[in-house]
Amino acid sequence: MTLSSMTGFARADGADGDFRWHWEVRSVNGKGLDARSRLPAGYERLEVEVRAAVARHLNRGNCQIGLQIDRTGGGADLVVNEAALERVLAVVERLKGRVEAEPPRLDGLLSLRGVLELADTEEDEADRERRDGLLIETLNEALAALVAARASEGAELERVLGEQIDTIERLARDARDCPAATPEAIRARLEDQIARLMDTGADLDADRLHQEAMLLAARADITEEIDRLLAHIEAARALISGDGPAGRRLDFLAQEFNREANTICSKSNDRALTAIGLELKAVIDRMREQVQNIE
Known part of the structure; x- marks a missing residue:
C-alpha cells in the first residue's frame, strides 16, 4: 500500500432530466478530518450525508465540498x-x-x-429522496476520484521519503564510523588535554582529572544515539510499506530523529562529526516538511 497525501482535487457531474449538478471536492493537510460544505439554498438537508460520505473516504485533511445546481431547464x-x-x-x-x-x-x-x-416545480417526497440519492451517489464518485488523486501524490511522497530515509541512514552510519567518535579517539583527546593541564604546573589532582575525563568520555559516546536512529529508520520504513494512515506516526518518528541528531551535535567536539550532525538535521527537517502532508 502506498502513502496517501492530504492534498488533492476532484470533480464529478450528474444529471436527472433537465436537472443537472456539479460537485467539486478539494483537500489540504490538517491535524484531523475537517469537512466543510457549500450547498445551495434548500439543500442544507444534505449536510449530514455529505459529512458521512467524506468520513467514509478520508481519514485526515481539511476538505472543502461544493455543490452547484443547474435548474435552467423545464423543471x-x-x-x-x-x-x-x-x-x-x-x-x-x-x-x-x-x-x-x-x-x-x-x-x-x-x-x-x-x-x-x-424554484423547482412541485415534486413529492419520493422524487426528492430519489434525487438526493443521485446527488450523494455523484458525490461519492467525486470523493473516490479525490482519494485516487491523493494516492497518486502519496506515491511521489513515498519516493521522496524513501530517499531521505536512505540519506539519514547513511549519515547515521557515517557518524558511527567517524574516527573522532570512537572511544579510543575520545580517550586519546582527553588524555592529551589532561597532559597539557598537568604540564602547566598547577596544583591539580591527577586522579580527579582522570575520573572527570572518564565521565566526559562516557558523555561524548554517541553509540546509543546511533542505535536509536537506526531503530527509528527501520520503524519508518515499516510504516511506509504498511497498511493504513501513517502520517501521525511518521511525524512522531521525525521528531525522534531530530532529537537524536540534536544530541549528536551537542556531544560532538570534532569538526567532522559536527558537520555530519548538521547535515543530518537538515535532511530530517526536509523529511518533517514532507511528513506534514501525509494522511
Whole structure:
C-alpha cells in the first residue's frame, strides 16, 4: 500500500432530466478530518450525508465540498423573492439624501443575490429522496476520484521519503564510523588535554582529572544515539510499506530523529562529526516538511 497525501482535487457531474449538478471536492493537510460544505439554498438537508460520505473516504485533511445546481431547464421557474426585494428597497429608501446615486434600475435589483431565484416545480417526497440519492451517489464518485488523486501524490511522497530515509541512514552510519567518535579517539583527546593541564604546573589532582575525563568520555559516546536512529529508520520504513494512515506516526518518528541528531551535535567536539550532525538535521527537517502532508 502506498502513502496517501492530504492534498488533492476532484470533480464529478450528474444529471436527472433537465436537472443537472456539479460537485467539486478539494483537500489540504490538517491535524484531523475537517469537512466543510457549500450547498445551495434548500439543500442544507444534505449536510449530514455529505459529512458521512467524506468520513467514509478520508481519514485526515481539511476538505472543502461544493455543490452547484443547474435548474435552467423545464423543471424550474424564475420567481422573485419578495421578502428579499423588500429588504433591498428599504435600504435604498433609508439611504436617500445620504448617498448621491442614481435610482436603482430593475435589472440591477434582479441581479442582486437572492432577489431572483429558480424554484423547482412541485415534486413529492419520493422524487426528492430519489434525487438526493443521485446527488450523494455523484458525490461519492467525486470523493473516490479525490482519494485516487491523493494516492497518486502519496506515491511521489513515498519516493521522496524513501530517499531521505536512505540519506539519514547513511549519515547515521557515517557518524558511527567517524574516527573522532570512537572511544579510543575520545580517550586519546582527553588524555592529551589532561597532559597539557598537568604540564602547566598547577596544583591539580591527577586522579580527579582522570575520573572527570572518564565521565566526559562516557558523555561524548554517541553509540546509543546511533542505535536509536537506526531503530527509528527501520520503524519508518515499516510504516511506509504498511497498511493504513501513517502520517501521525511518521511525524512522531521525525521528531525522534531530530532529537537524536540534536544530541549528536551537542556531544560532538570534532569538526567532522559536527558537520555530519548538521547535515543530518537538515535532511530530517526536509523529511518533517514532507511528513506534514501525509494522511
